[in-house]
Amino acid sequence: MASYASLTKEQLATEKANLQKQYNAFKELGVKLDMSRGKPSVEQIALSMEMLRCLTPEEILKAGNYGILDGIPAAKKFFANLLEVQPENIIVGGNSSLQLMYDTIARAMQFGIMGNQPWSKQEKVKFLCPVPGYDRHFAITELMNIEMVNIPMDENGPDMDQIEKLVNTDASVKGIWCVPKYSNPTGITYSDDVVRRFAALKPAAPDFRIFWDNAYVVHHLSDEHDELLNIFEECKKYNNQDMVYEFCSTSKITFPGAGVAAMAASESNIKWILKLMTVQIIGYDKLNQIRHCKYLKSQEFLTEHMKKHAASIKPKFDIVLDYLDREIAPLEIAHWTKPKGGYFVSFNTMNGCAKRVGELCKQAGVTLTGVGATFPYGIDVNDSNIRIAPTFPPVEELEQAMQLFCICVKLASVEKLMEE
Amino acid sequence: MASYASLTKEQLATEKANLQKQYNAFKELGVKLDMSRGKPSVEQIALSMEMLRCLTPEEILKAGNYGILDGIPAAKKFFANLLEVQPENIIVGGNSSLQLMYDTIARAMQFGIMGNQPWSKQEKVKFLCPVPGYDRHFAITELMNIEMVNIPMDENGPDMDQIEKLVNTDASVKGIWCVPKYSNPTGITYSDDVVRRFAALKPAAPDFRIFWDNAYVVHHLSDEHDELLNIFEECKKYNNQDMVYEFCSTSKITFPGAGVAAMAASESNIKWILKLMTVQIIGYDKLNQIRHCKYLKSQEFLTEHMKKHAASIKPKFDIVLDYLDREIAPLEIAHWTKPKGGYFVSFNTMNGCAKRVGELCKQAGVTLTGVGATFPYGIDVNDSNIRIAPTFPPVEELEQAMQLFCICVKLASVEKLMEE
Structure with missing residues (x-):
């Protein structure tokens, strides 16, 4: 035909x-x-079955009580390796990275970020949304009454000219949703140049944050990988370490809905988040953290x-x-x-x-x-x-x-x- | 001496x-x-060890995927039995009832309750706090900038004269923290008369809610139990079913920090909450729910x-x-x-x-x-x-x-x- x-x-x-x-x-x-x-x-799902029976009574007894808001040390180390940051840059969450993202935005709305005015008190708050993108991201910002601005994407990532113009001049632009690797849904990975331009942004708003949802960080289809630059390393070159929240989870590594989620951020961001998070929860499920760390025992195994x-x-x-x-x-x-x-x-x-x-x-x-x-x-x-x-x-x-x-x-x- | x-x-x-x-x-x-x-x-902690190894591969495969925001049917039934309500009155959460309480208040602040104005938009919001009480409750309301009003307690529960006067006349009173059974820290259980007077309140605020933290619902020290009236049943007599959020968890039944939490409320409340909650999370850890339901197999076993x-x-x-x-x-x-x-x-x-x-x-x-x-x-x-x-x-x-x-x-x- x-x-x-x-x-x-x-x-x-x-x-x-x-x-x-x-x-x-x-x-x-x-x-x-x-x-x-x-x-x-x-x-x-059958691939990780063994994980659910791997805990020994000793491990359970040792770890089974309340406490440790930011995650057990082994889990912080696991996610630090995964995201190429230090353990002190990690907060380990529950079973859902979406929940970490929602909660992060809800806190920004209600309490502000690192001493800045709460977003809910500001006349207008905008988020940039590279499109096509992930519907559950957009649902959060829509619920929060944050105005969403479409940014076109190509095979290298979102249009950085538009992003630079908007972020660097408009103080009501407080965030951007990114799935930088194997993007949802286009599958493209942001080019080195795109990541570098993100890192070099000069946001008009001091509380502008990049929501870097690295959901598919190790989710390759074959040995022929895409490579994504480490945005935190790039940000350091511009003293922009506070500008990024990174998210990930094991939902598509072990069990969808019963994995472990985590976020990475600068130490200043982590400190601010934990100060608020400690009122919300004593600690996320540590036994699931231990299970994961024990089962996914090394980078090689992963x-x-x-x-x-x-x-x-x-x-x-x-x-x-x-x-x-x-x-x-x-x-x-x-x-x-x-x-x-x-x-x-x-x-x-x-x-x-x-x-x-x-x-x-x-x-x-x-x-x-x-x-x-x-x-x-x-x-x-x-x-x-x-x-x-x-x-x-x-x-x-x-x-x-x-x-x-x-x-x-x-x-x-x-x-x-x-x-x- | x-x-x-x-x-x-x-x-x-x-x-x-x-x-x-x-x-x-x-x-x-x-x-x-x-x-x-x-x-x-x-x-x-050693008592529930067996629970962590009880899932069969079939159960895991059947349930291991994303989904079911309000909890698996078996878990809803378990908590419905525990709290003497219907499964449709239950939302099953993650590992923390504190998180359910925090999130409930955070939603009320940001989005309001069942169509009422968000609490954050109101000039003043007050919570009544029977004292002595639970520090983590007070931490939530303090963080949210909600004014806390002390209410003295005796062996029957909080002073209902004061509560009736404040709730029924002051529309800025939006909530009250209660641990109605084996109260934290006094250990007393609210008398039938106290529960009935709670149920009969005529709140000045349509969005007034009783936060009924039934943390110790089955946590008796001996066969000589205290009995707590079912507040939902009492509320029905006054058409006050929407006035109560009840909370509980298995943290002190199975594993502290790795249990399952739940909340109970009227169907109208549940509907409102789920409409917002669906943006925050796809579903809480279902495998942990199945584990719990399988291990705590009956009321008799419990x-x-x-x-x-x-x-x-x-x-x-x-x-x-x-x-x-x-x-x-x-x-x-x-x-x-x-x-x-x-x-x-x-x-x-x-x-x-x-x-x-x-x-x-x-x-x-x-x-x-x-x-x-x-x-x-x-x-x-x-x-x-x-x-x-x-x-x-x-x-x-x-x-x-x-x-x-x-x-x-x-x-x-x-x-x-x-x-x-």
């Missing part, structure tokens, strides 16, 4: 009828698949462990990309990313087609991430971006889902072209 | 010299004991399990009370509670002596709960209340600590009497 753009009205009509037939046939299968979230599969995850995930990404290359590429109706890690493929339809693709998929039993969800306020002005999350379904179901997805993309595109 | 009040100046001087000698002798032992917090002992805790704790309470009865009672210089459950004995010195007792203990190596901590802002105007936490130290250490404690109480009292 040639590019859809080259087809005549009649050819398009024939193609549409043909696609409609395929779509109806699929619909009759009555499948029910959920591809809406970036979830590890059952196979991946590397091998993540290769097992990759072995489970990579074939699924290949299925997605093979389908798209085979079925969609020749038609020149969409473009997408080919990530080297993370949990998503970011797919862009012709403008004005994404919602229709989502509807068509849903009506035939396949739930995608809500179309628009990758943008603040759920508004993708181009109606183009769709986040494909291939990790959760078993291979056979994923094949089915991609078959349907391709039919729907084609159908929506033909419909669109026929309107014009 | 007779009542200190009956002694002459000379007799007091002799007693003081004698006590000073005993105190110095103790000091030379160089002991180092911490009785500052209500912590379970190592022996108690009852037997708590008897084992009691068997470990009761002898420690007996040591404390025996020392006080033997060493202090005849001197008529203090009074204290004899609780049937919970984690504390509340001890009251002669006015103006508590701080001095704390200092003397500390200098000789025994750390008590910070004197004053049982009052808002750390201010015990009578300088009288001391919280004794007997559960954590082994019996021999507790004996030592009580020996010192009695010497210090006597010494501080003699010093005080000689001033007069």
Whole structure:
């Protein structure tokens, strides 16, 4: 099949009828698949089973009591290694990095950051949001009534010209959401130049913070890794160490929902946060911290462990990309990313087609991430971006889902072209 | 020895010299004991060891993924039974009921309760604080800049005349901190009449809430239990179901710091809370919930399990009370509670002596709960209340600590009497 753009009205009509037939046939299968979230599969969960039975009675007795707000030393060391910072830069949290992010912003709203006025007392607070991005980030800033400003992304990261202009001149810009490695959903990793320009920002607001959500720090798909510069090291060159909060978790290393989350920041930031956090909680679950440290015993073990995850995930990404290359590429109706890690493929339809693709998929039993969800306020002005999350379904179901997805993309595109 | 009040100046001087000698002798032992917090002992932690290895691979695989914001059905049922409410009235949290309380107040401050104006937008917000009470409650309201109003307690609970007057007439009174069963630190349980009067309140503020921290709901010291009326049942009689948030956790049932916390509230409250909470976290640690539900398999098992805790704790309470009865009672210089459950004995010195007792203990190596901590802002105007936490130290250490404690109480009292 040639590019859809080259087809005549009649050819398009024939193609549409043909696609409609395929779509109806699929619909009759009555499948029910959920591809809406970036979830590890059952196979991946099985990888860490041993962890849940690894604690000895002695270890439990030694550690089982209240206390240690910022995490046990072994856990602080583990995350310090992971994020290439010092243990004194780490706060170990509960099972959710999202909760650490929410709480960090909630504290900024209510109490301010390091002696600055609480954000809730300021006339306007803005966050920059590289797009497409992570819907749960945007949900936090939306709930807090923080105005979100879209920043376009390319294969090197967000548009740094715009970011520099806004951050360095507008004191109401208090933060930016970043997933710097294997970005959600585009899968790209910020280039060295982008990281350096972040580190060199001269924010108009003293309480401006980069929310550096390093969710996929060791989540490679193969031995061919992306490398991300250590932003803290770069920041030191500009005396900007206080400007970054980094987040991560083991949710996609061990157990989604039962992992351990952590944040990294300068010692001044950590001190300020702990002074407030100590009123909220005596300490997060230490037994889960010990379990994790014991099971993920070394950097070498972690590397091998993540290769097992990759072995489970990579074939699924290949299925997605093979389908798209085979079925969609020749038609020149969409473009997408080919990530080297993370949990998503970011797919862009012709403008004005994404919602229709989502509807068509849903009506035939396949739930995608809500179309628009990758943008603040759920508004993708181009109606183009769709986040494909291939990790959760078993291979056979994923094949089915991609078959349907391709039919729907084609159908929506033909419909669109026929309107014009 | 007779009542200190009956002694002459000379007799007091002799007693003081004698006590000073005993105190110095103790000091030379160089002991180092911490009785500052209500912590379970190592022996108690050992009771639940089996729980940490009870999950089967099937259970893990089935439940190990993201999701379920309000808790797994089995955990909701467990806490519903514990608090005598329905599962739909339960939100299961992380490892900390304190965190649930903090977050509940933080949300009220920032977003308001069920459509009412956020507390942070109101000119003044007050909380009533029955005293003596729990320092970590007071720390939350102090941090939030909520004005705390002391309410005296007796053996039936807080002074309901004062509470009714304040709650029913002053719309800036938004909450009250209660530990209704085996109260921290007095150990008393609110009488039926007190609970009924709580339920019948007619708050001036529509967003007034009772923070009912039922931390010691099944934490009896022997078969002779206190009984607490179900406040939700009573509230229904006055159409006041929305007025109560109840909290609890398994921290002192299974593992301090690695238990499961929960809150109970009316369905309208739960709905409002979940709508906000879903932005903060995808779900709390479900594997820990499953572990708990599987291990604490029935109400009968729980009852037997708590008897084992009691068997470990009761002898420690007996040591404390025996020392006080033997060493202090005849001197008529203090009074204290004899609780049937919970984690504390509340001890009251002669006015103006508590701080001095704390200092003397500390200098000789025994750390008590910070004197004053049982009052808002750390201010015990009578300088009288001391919280004794007997559960954590082994019996021999507790004996030592009580020996010192009695010497210090006597010494501080003699010093005080000689001033007069």
